[in-house]
Amino acid sequence: MEPTRPTLESVARRAGVSRQTVSNVLNSPDIVKAETTDRVRAAIAELGYRPSAAARQLRTGRSRVLGLRLEPVRDGINGAVLDRFLHALTESAETRGYRVMLFTAPDDAREIDRYRELLDTADLDAFVLTSTHRADTRAAWLAEHDVPFVSFGRPWDRADAGAAADDHPWVDVDGAAGTRAAVAHLRDLGHERIAYLGWPDGSDVGGDRAAGWTAAMVDAGHDGALLRRLHARVTDGVGSGAAATADLLDDVAPTAVVCASDSLALGAMTTARARGTGLAIVGFDDTPVAAAVGLTSVAQPLTEAAHRAVDLLLDQLDGTGGTRSRRVLLAPHLVARDTSHHP
Amino acid sequence: MEPTRPTLESVARRAGVSRQTVSNVLNSPDIVKAETTDRVRAAIAELGYRPSAAARQLRTGRSRVLGLRLEPVRDGINGAVLDRFLHALTESAETRGYRVMLFTAPDDAREIDRYRELLDTADLDAFVLTSTHRADTRAAWLAEHDVPFVSFGRPWDRADAGAAADDHPWVDVDGAAGTRAAVAHLRDLGHERIAYLGWPDGSDVGGDRAAGWTAAMVDAGHDGALLRRLHARVTDGVGSGAAATADLLDDVAPTAVVCASDSLALGAMTTARARGTGLAIVGFDDTPVAAAVGLTSVAQPLTEAAHRAVDLLLDQLDGTGGTRSRRVLLAPHLVARDTSHHP
DNA sequence: AGCACTGCTTGGAACGTTCAGATCCGCGCG
């Protein structure tokens, strides 16, 4: 009835070879004679054999499983970014023979406890970190314990120092390039007075995005005084975005605004519509909401990012390529929709 | 240097007992004398011992891992629902000693292939199905192969027949109760002419939600002719929601509208604002967008749903309770915000 | 005293894989 799962042993008997030869066919095909390989392959197919992950893991100590912490709360609209990254990551890992396991943790300290636990039970081979931030102790802990990992997000600490602790593989999206592209797009449309609606100082991601706008505006010949007044800083959210936009319109009357998030951009849209002004708006992250309401937005190449993250991990795990760069900065691209129009 | 992971053996030596006694302390604490237990517990703590999941799995054949398919694309705004469910599921599983592993599949047939693969490599103990729909072959396959699973979503096939194939554990949210609650809320506010903005016939979830509105309206004494004109059916999306709302306003001039999704509700908001009417609006799913724009919406109890789903799975896996009902229908609750106001 | 029984503990075996070392074979060469 229950035909008992085929094992290396039963496949070997069927093919008239030994266990080890079957194992070799699967793991080191090059050291087995072609003829033997064929015979073994046939036996595998006939019996529908699949190696037991548990046995393999017990023997080799590796599980071919990657761990990823699911963030506690994804506030607002922007959580969808990690969601899409997660999907792409899972898919990339699958094509490379790895799987993704989830875990949760309320804060960084607990996250490290979970690392310890998951590693001890020998469940996980590597971790993917997201939402890196200043004073992030996780990367240091992992590095110190020789655990392979990659972060989606640059190590923001001591970005100037280039310290050893920060020298781990990472993938990130060039936020500055995104806002630069937004400014360029708006200038192409004929806009000159382009405001920036960003977050308060202290956020690294926010600083990056703001820097791109600043650089592009300076390049366009804008001077310090007006430039400063074109730069609004508010906490993320639709409401705060709407209010800040009203202030900007009253103060410096921009014809366009680049936003640090789609939430802020949505707020800007609300105010613009209420006032009946033709304010052009560009959001950031290209969340589903942006597509839904016709908001032009800067899209992160999440599929590419996930793919590269897996590459960097497997470089460490399988030791294949030390050749590749361990730091990957990807350029986002702009998705033009209704809200970016001529002045 | 590398102090080699503690094993049952080393703990046993330290505590002056045998391997098996240590194992018993962990797995069947009741059959070990209290004094021995204490000694073993101390040794475990001193050495920082943790059982190897791989070895346990190899011996017992169970991995304590649940599988969940990540949907290919989450279009629009509503994808966030599964996202939150996923988080709650992971958390619930963790508290019960289980973990969640992800996989992807482009369609149902491939998903079944993945089941086969993941089960064969003995990686997964059970599955969580989402997005159940008509002619869903997945549940039948899993049941036939005696794989424990639970679905988030009712088996919609032959809901009338109550066939054996549909007799599997499931958790779902009562959509009809949600729309009924929305109507009740609006009537409390003084609305009488309450429209419904839903999806085309053919969607089971959509039918459920529409039925709740219909029932509530009939209870309120509305008759067939006007009632039918108050019911709009459009494909999901902000744009289509906006257009349909315009039509409704022109045709039957409702003072409020209940929507099948936050996307549609967002569209309704757009039209209402454009026209300057005080249309009251209730969305569905309480997505982050709803919170962001102040949209009243029906919230699914996703944490509770995930928790119950894990309960139902563990009933099968650990054989604890056959007592519990295997079908769980949860009531959603309404989150009142700015868009539900007096007429 | 002998015996069965209960409560707690024990050592051997097994799960299915990979590693390390041994074996076997054919071949070229001194």
Added chain:
DNA sequence: CGCGCGGATCTGAACGTTCCAAGCAGTGCT
């Protein structure tokens, strides 16, 4: 002919856990 050599394959052993049958005291009963 004997020897070494390299390619191809095979045979124990080990990974760390749980299952199983058995051991071993102590207790109550005959």
